[in-house]
Amino acid sequence: xxxxxxxxxxxxxxxxxxxxxxxxxxxxxxxxxxxxxxxxxxxxxxxxxxxxxxxxxxxxxxxxxxxxxxxxxxxxxxxxxxxxxxxxxxxxxxxxxxxxxxxxxxxxxxxxxxxxxxxxxxxxxxxxxxxxxxxxxxxxxxxxxxxxxxxxxxxxxxxxxxxxxxxxxxxxxxxxxxxxxxxxxxxxxxxxxxxxxxxxxxxxxxxxxxxxxxxxxxxxxxxxxxxxxxxxxxxxxxxxxxxxxxxxxxxxxxxxxxxxxxxxxxxxxxxxxxxxxxxxxxxxxxxx
Numbered sequence: 001x002x003x004x005x006x007x008x009x010x011x012x013x014x015x016x017x018x019x020x021x022x023x024x025x026x027x028x029x030x031x032x033x034x035x036x037x038x039x040x041x042x043x044x045x046x047x048x049x050x051x052x053x054x055x056x057x058x059x060x061x062x063x064x065x066x067x068x069x070x071x072x073x074x075x076x077x078x079x080x081x082x083x084x085x086x087x088x089x090x091x092x093x094x095x096x097x098x099x100x101x102x103x104x105x106x107x108x109x110x111x112x113x114x115x116x117x118x119x120x121x122x123x124x125x126x127x128x129x130x131x132x133x134x135x136x137x138x139x140x141x142x143x144x145x146x147x148x149x150x151x152x153x154x155x156x157x158x159x160x161x162x163x164x165x166x167x168x169x170x171x172x173x174x175x176x177x178x179x180x181x182x183x184x185x186x187x188x189x190x191x192x193x194x195x196x197x198x199x200x201x202x203x204x205x206x207x208x209x210x211x212x213x214x215x216x217x218x219x220x221x222x223x224x225x226x227x228x229x230x231x232x233x234x235x236x237x238x239x240x241x242x243x244x245x246x247x248x249x250x251x252x253x254x255x256x257x258x259x260x261x262x263x264x265x266x267x268x269x270x271x272x273x274x275x276x277x278x279x280x281x282x283x284x285x286x287x288x
Contacts, residue, residue, distance in 0.1 A: 096136050150180075156178070250267050
């Protein structure tokens with residue numbers, strides 16, 4: 001019997017960085033986590049314990065810090081491209097580099113006079129900006145995204161006409177709370193000349209505006225409308241993927257207390273939840 005090593009990769013995860021860019025009293029700040037994974041000719045490391053040519057994960061961590069110092073960090077995508085190119089160029093036996101970056105978002109504090117403070121920030125909550133960069137000697141792939149964007153609207157959402165069978169108890173509704181935590185990732189038609197910040201801002205704003213104004217007949221219905229709007233307004237984007245749990249707010253029965261509940265009092269529940277996912281691409285639009 002022959003034993004073979006089918007696939008291997010290794011790297012450093014959750015390298016946490018805060019970078020402050022100072023212009024006198026005015027500061028910009030970014031906080032992010034970096035995951036680096038390398039693939040290549042590492043068979044002897046596994047089979048023979050031969051670490052010759054193996055870049056330590058500690059060195060990967062240090063590389064993230066050093067390159068963050070020398071990069072302007074205009075966007076996490078640009079830093080991911082810079083970082084992946086460094087590992088590919090400077091490590092002989094590496095054939096495939098994957099860099100994932102998750103940015104924790106901070107907003108400048110707004111003062112009572114309407115101005116924004118020069119060097120003080122408030123957390124934007126759980127929402128993250130994310131990107132994935134994969135690079136080989138022949139090709140590079142970039143994906144951008146939003147994660148843990150918690151949104152809710154208290155009307156403008158329906159769900160009715162669905163399949164009914166022996167285990168169905170859910171009633172039809174023409175007016176319900178719609179709450180979800182969005183993960184959206186998008187791929188680009190090219191990696192040349194992309195304004196990653198502008199695309200991120202446009203996708204996020206489109207997502208929020210469609211969610212707020214769309215008369216939703218299901219989570220699926222709203223996902224498609226968001227994706228369609230994004231692709232119509234962002235020429236650089238090839239396709240966009242969504243993962244949106246349906247976080248239920250259940251109407252409480254106040255009748256036992258002799259009270260009416262006119263869609264006012266609910267209990268929010270995180271589990272179990274529906275999970276709706278979809279990918280919308282330009283081919284869908286072209287076939288309409």
